[in-house]
Amino acid sequence: MRDPQGRETVLRPTSARVLKKLFEAVDQTVTKEDLLAAGWPELTVTDNSLQQCIHEIRVGLGDDGARIVRTVPRRGYRLIPPVERVQLPPPRGDRRVALSLSAVFVIVLILGVLAVSKVILSAGSATPQDRSVSVLPFDNLGGDQRWSLIAEGLTQDTVADLAKSDFIRVSAGVPDASEPRRDFELQGSLQYDGNIVRVRSWLTRTENEEIVWSHRWSGPAENIFALQDAVVDGVSAALTSPWSGAIAADDLRLARARDTDNFEAYELYLLGAYHKHRFTPDDYRIAEGYLRRATALDPSYAKAFSTLAVVYALMGSTLSDPEALSQVQEKRVVAIEQAARLAPDDPQTLVQMNWLYGYRGDFEAADNVLRRAVDLAPNNADVLAEAGWIGNWRSVVGPDSVAWVERAKELNTTWPDWYAVGAGLSRFNMGDYAAAVEALTEAPDFIERYLYTASAQALLGDMEAAQRASDRLLEIAPHFRLETYLMARVIVQDEVRGPLVEGARLAGVPF
Missing domain, CATH: 1.25.40.10 (Tetratricopeptide repeat domain)
Structure with a gap:
């Protein structure tokens, strides 16, 4: 997507979320608190981070004079399309709609920016250097349905934790034929044996099916939640450490x-x-x-x-x-x-x-x-x-x-x-x-x-x-x-x- 000057527009995930929030309330003031909650839903950040996002959005929209994304002092920001108006054909009924041609352009541009950012929003902060990982369901090797539920929860927690990383792009399950093949597949297994739970996880490079990392954990069944935490933390550290992790190595x-x-x-x-x-x-x-x-x-x-x-x-x-x-x-x-x-x-x-x-x-x-x-x-x-x-x-x-x-x-x-x-x-x-x-x-x-x-x-x-x-x-x-x-x-x-x-x-x- 390009702005009016022909510049490429690709927003960071936080900026895309802030822009989406502004677009949902066009011509209304959105408070700083609401924008911070939209951009950083699980974090506490300063107003400076929000200001940087607003600057990035303005650059992306070609809004050099802050006419489209306007600052509302001590309150927040407002997305205001330009005011030059033309009459468009009326919709059904008697109402007529007056819209600015430049406003239409801005809205189309915003939708385009959000579309370009969709992949980024769904995968942390994806960049061309990211490595993609498919997390396959952890297998229950014992057959007991109760442990199948534990294995399913372990899979979901692993996906959720890995998704927070800006080093890898994560998806759950095997991609279908229409999707690109992932660089790596993460697999795991869980086995209950004599009150001891054993968990194993391994990472395979899909290009040659070579195992590049594996690890085992074990612990008593009564401490299953602590064991789950250890597995999720261990997998996350092994995959997302950008200097010494398994994928980097x-x-x-x-x-x-x-x-x-x-x-x-x-x-x-x-x-x-x-x-x-x-x-x-x-x-x-x-x-x-x-x-x-x-x-x-x-x-x-x-x-x-x-x-x-x-x-x-x-x-x-x-x-x-x-x-x-x-x-x-x-x-x-x-x-x-x-x-x-x-x-x-x-x-x-x-x-x-x-x-x-x-x-x-x-x-x-x-x-x-x-x-x-x-x-x-x-x-x-x-x-x-x-x-x-x-x-x-x-x-x-x-x-x-x-x-x-x-x-x-x-x-x-x-x-x-x-x-x-x-x-x-x-x-x-x-x-x-x-x-x-x-x-x-x-x-x-x-x-x-x-x-x-x-x-x-x-x-x-x-x-x-x-x-x-x-x-x-x-x-x-x-x-x-x-x-x-x-x-x-x-x-x-x-x-x-x-x-x-x-x-x-x-x-x-x-x-």
């Missing part, structure tokens, strides 16, 4: 086997995420290249921008020159702002906003967006682990961040080693230095592992272990300086900065 495996000159934006994004997690300066540069190419192919790819921001964060942590750090931070700010403009409610973007708010000195806002990210993505293991990591630069998040990382590890049973960084930093900031050291033993061979280990061991009084960690830190990053690291991470609050600096100095880390 399988797509990466296929992407790496192809000609790099022909990669699509999604494949470039996956390769960028892969090199990001290798935690070396060379890999950061490779990741930056892949992600910049991804964003060039698709300038609306929010996740590529937010992942690029993470790459710049990792680059900055290895620098010792404040001027070079400033240049990298400027790139990071631009990447975060672009991600936030494209997807202001994306949890991965919100985690990056935590750093940006801290960088600008607004630590209350930093904490708020971090917690909002976790609230929006309780089953996204990557988001939970990243929140535990990044959040502990800004403040002592406390037991909450420990719980986030532990839940991430429970959800993603093959969790990558970078999850352990957040686990270590959470415990360090709580003053549990022994637990921090233990957690960091599973972290990648990366500067933060050895910086926090050195500081923790020094604060515990084990100077020999502290020195070993400090030596390894300088082997990895010979020009490392604590002062530049603190600037890069925006670690300025005394309760976070003080113990880290004290322990690092005792361990001989260059300041």
Whole structure:
């Protein structure tokens, strides 16, 4: 669909829902509260999110002067067609209808926008990079009708939970012949055996019928609802984690086997995420290249921008020159702002906003967006682990961040080693230095592992272990300086900065 200037009009799901609400009450004021409820039926968001939707709608309608979607101060918004009127043939009866030709155009345009957005509305926030999944009914292997009902409920809950993701498109059942084949099929089975319920689920790539992920759960029959929750959460985490989930991992495996000159934006994004997690300066540069190419192919790819921001964060942590750090931070700010403009409610973007708010000195806002990210993505293991990591630069998040990382590890049973960084930093900031050291033993061979280990061991009084960690830190990053690291991470609050600096100095880390 194109607007009067010929521009393509495709709305995000939230904006399409807000437009639909306005269209249902043409020429009437719709309150902010009603529009917020229509756009975000299960969430609590600020007026700023609504304002961004209204802006997107106006752009889509070519409404540069806000003449069609009008602001009603302190109340809401009103959809008003233009007032130039012509007489149309009367309908049955004596009534005559006066309608604006431009109003007809606006209504047709709105209907077209809503039609274009129908797929998006039914599937979260579908994009060309999404992977589609059919969820087939879970089989009851025991034959007892009671357990058939449990299996049916498990299927429905799984579909509902997966549908919340903006990473995959979900449908229930096998598509009929007229529908496109889905990329993956999720299947499952339930069996009752001697008061123990066993559930298995597996994901198959439909192209070659290869099983790319499977998992088993079991528990006593009297705890069936807790078991159901565990299954739904586990499936959701395995499929929807965009960096380390089963679908992302399988797509990466296929992407790496192809000609790099022909990669699509999604494949470039996956390769960028892969090199990001290798935690070396060379890999950061490779990741930056892949992600910049991804964003060039698709300038609306929010996740590529937010992942690029993470790459710049990792680059900055290895620098010792404040001027070079400033240049990298400027790139990071631009990447975060672009991600936030494209997807202001994306949890991965919100985690990056935590750093940006801290960088600008607004630590209350930093904490708020971090917690909002976790609230929006309780089953996204990557988001939970990243929140535990990044959040502990800004403040002592406390037991909450420990719980986030532990839940991430429970959800993603093959969790990558970078999850352990957040686990270590959470415990360090709580003053549990022994637990921090233990957690960091599973972290990648990366500067933060050895910086926090050195500081923790020094604060515990084990100077020999502290020195070993400090030596390894300088082997990895010979020009490392604590002062530049603190600037890069925006670690300025005394309760976070003080113990880290004290322990690092005792361990001989260059300041």
